[in-house]
Amino acid sequence: MNIGDYFRRYVLHNLGLKIVSLLLAYGLWFLVATGKLH
Amino acid sequence: MIHAAGAWPHFTAISAVDILVVAFVIYEFLALIKGTRAALILVGVTVIAVAVYFLRLEGLVTLTWLVNRIRPYALIALVVVFAPEIREALARLGRRLTMARTSGSESDAYDDIVLAANLFSQNQTGALMVIEREIGLRTYVESGVALEARLSYDLLATIFRPSAPLHDGAVIVHGDRVAAAACFLPLSMNPVLSTQLGTRHRAGIGITEETDAIAVIVSEETGSISLAVAGTIERDLTVDQLRERMGELLRRYVPPTVLPTPMTNGASILDETEEEMPIRTSDQHSKPGAQR
Numbered sequence: 001m002n003i004g005d006y007f008r009r010y011v012l013h014n015l016g017l018k019i020v021s022l023l024l025a026y027g028l029w030f031l032v033a034t035g036k037l038h
Numbered sequence: 039m040i041h042a043a044g045a046w047p048h049f050t051a052i053s054a055v056d057i058l059v060v061a062f063v064i065y066e067f068l069a070l071i072k073g074t075r076a077a078l079i080l081v082g083v084t085v086i087a088v089a090v091y092f093l094r095l096e097g098l099v100t101l102t103w104l105v106n107r108i109r110p111y112a113l114i115a116l117v118v119v120f121a122p123e124i125r126e127a128l129a130r131l132g133r134r135l136t137m138a139r140t141s142g143s144e145s146d147a148y149d150d151i152v153l154a155a156n157l158f159s160q161n162q163t164g165a166l167m168v169i170e171r172e173i174g175l176r177t178y179v180e181s182g183v184a185l186e187a188r189l190s191y192d193l194l195a196t197i198f199r200p201s202a203p204l205h206d207g208a209v210i211v212h213g214d215r216v217a218a219a220a221c222f223l224p225l226s227m228n229p230v231l232s233t234q235l236g237t238r239h240r241a242g243i244g245i246t247e248e249t250d251a252i253a254v255i256v257s258e259e260t261g262s263i264s265l266a267v268a269g270t271i272e273r274d275l276t277v278d279q280l281r282e283r284m285g286e287l288l289r290r291y292v293p294p295t296v297l298p299t300p301m302t303n304g305a306s307i308l309d310e311t312e313e314e315m316p317i318r319t320s321d322q323h324s325k326p327g328a329q330r
Contacts, residue, residue, distance in 0.1 A: 009286075017068050018061075025061035033047030 066127060070268065076123050078230070083116070122247070126268065129172045129250055148284055151211065154194035155254050155263050156277045164258030165198040166208040166238050168223070169288075173249040175210050175217070182207055182221030189216050208241060208253075224248055228269065235271070242266040252287050254280065 047053070071077045094102050117124065151167055158165040168175065183204055187193055189211055197219050198205045207220035226243040235243075242253035247269040255264040255271075264273045265283055272283065 014065075014069055014072075017072065018065055021065035021068060022057070022061045024064050025057045028060060029053065029057045030047065033053070 067123070070123050070127055071120075072270075076120055079119055125173075126250055132172070148288060149281075150189055150191040150194065151254060152277060152281045152284065153191050154198075155256055155280060157191075157195060158198060158256040159261045159263050159277070162258060162261040163198055163200060163256065164205075164238055165194070165254070165256040166223075166242050167194065167211060167254045168208050168221075168242070168245055169211045169252050169254070169284075170213075170217070171250045171252070171288075173251065175212070175245075175249060175251060178208070178221050178223055178245065179210050179212075179218040182210070182218040184218050185216045187216050189214050208245070226269070231271070239264060239266075239271065243269060243271050246270075252284070254284075 071080060090101070090105050094105070148169070151169070154167070155165065157163075168178075193216060194209065196202060197209055197216075204219040208223050209219045210217045210221050223241040224244040224247075225237065225240045226247055228243065228247070231240065231243065236257075236259075238258070239255050242255040242264070243266045245251055246253055246266045250268070253266040255266060256262070257264070262273060263275045263277070263280055264271050265275055265280060266272075267283075267287060272279075275283065
C-alpha cells in the first residue's frame with residue numbers, strides 16, 4: 001500500500017466524523033477539566 | 039492540571055492523550071451507528087437532552103424533578119436500546135486485539151464469491167450470500183439446508199440456478215465453506231430503507247443488523263450488486279468495488295482479478311460454467327472454481 005492509499009484509507013475516510021469526534025472529545029475534556037461537568 | 043473551577047484548564051501531553059483516546063472511542067461509536075436506526079435514536083436522545091438542559095435553566099422545577107427521577111433509568115434504557123451496537127463494538131475490539139485475519143484458503147474462497155456475484159449480475163440471477171465473521175450464524179444455518187461444502191464458484195452458480203431447489207434463500211459462508219443454503223434470514227424493518235428494496239435485500243440488511251456478518255446481494259430484477267454491512271447497504275457496486283470493499287471488511291489485500299467475458303443474453307448459468315472460462319488472478323493462477 002503506497003502513501004496515497006494509506007492517507008485515503010486512514011485519514012480521509014470518514015474525515016468529517018473524525019473531526020466531529022475530536023471536537024466532542026475536546027469539549028468534554030474542557031467541561032470536565034474546568035469543573036463544569038460533574 | 040485543573041487550577042480552579044471555571045478557569046482555563048492547563049493543557050499537557052497527558053491531556054492530549056486523554057482527548058485523543060476519548061475522540062477515538064466517540065469516533066468508533068459514531069462510525070458504528072452511522073446510517074443505522076441507532077443514529078436516528080441518538081439524534082432524538084441528543085435533542086431531548088439539549089432541550090431538557092435549556093428548559094432546566096429556565097427554572098422549570100416540575101420538569102427538573104421529573105428528569106431527576108428518570109435519569110437513573112435513562113442510562114439503563116440507553117444500554118438496552120444500543121445493545122446491538124455495544125455488542126458489535128466489543129466484537130470489533132476483540133477482533134482487533136486478536137488480530138484476526140482470514141487465511142489464504144478463505145481469501146481464495148471470497149474471490150469465488152466476487153466472481154459468482156459477477157456471473158449472477160450478468161445473468162440477472164437473484165442471489166444472497168452471507169459471510170459469517172466473529173458472531174456465529176448457527177441459528178440461521180439451522181433454518182436452511184446444511185451443506186458444509188467447500189466454497190467454490192461452481193457451487194454458488196449451481197445453488198443459485200433458478201431451477202435449483204436451494205436457490206430460494208440465503209447461502210451462509212463460514213470460512214472457506216458453505217455452511218448452508220436456502221436459509222431464512224430476519225427482514226430489516228428499517229423505515230429509512232428505499233421502498234424499491236425487495237425481500238432479498240431486506241433479508242441481507244436484516245442479518246447485518248443482527249450480527250457482524252456481511253451480505254452480498256444480487257438483484258434478480260436489475261442484476262445490480264449490493265453489499266450490506268452493519269445494517270447499511272451499498273447499492274449498484276461494480277465487481278471491482280465489491281472486491282475492494284470485501285477486502286477492506288475482511289482486512290486483507292485482494293488482488294485484482296480478470297473477470298470472465300460477459301455472457302450472451304438468455305444463456306443459463308450451467309451453459310456458461312460448462313465453457314472454459316479465462317479466469318485468472320494477477321499472479322496468473324487459475325481460479326480453482328473455474329477450472330475444468
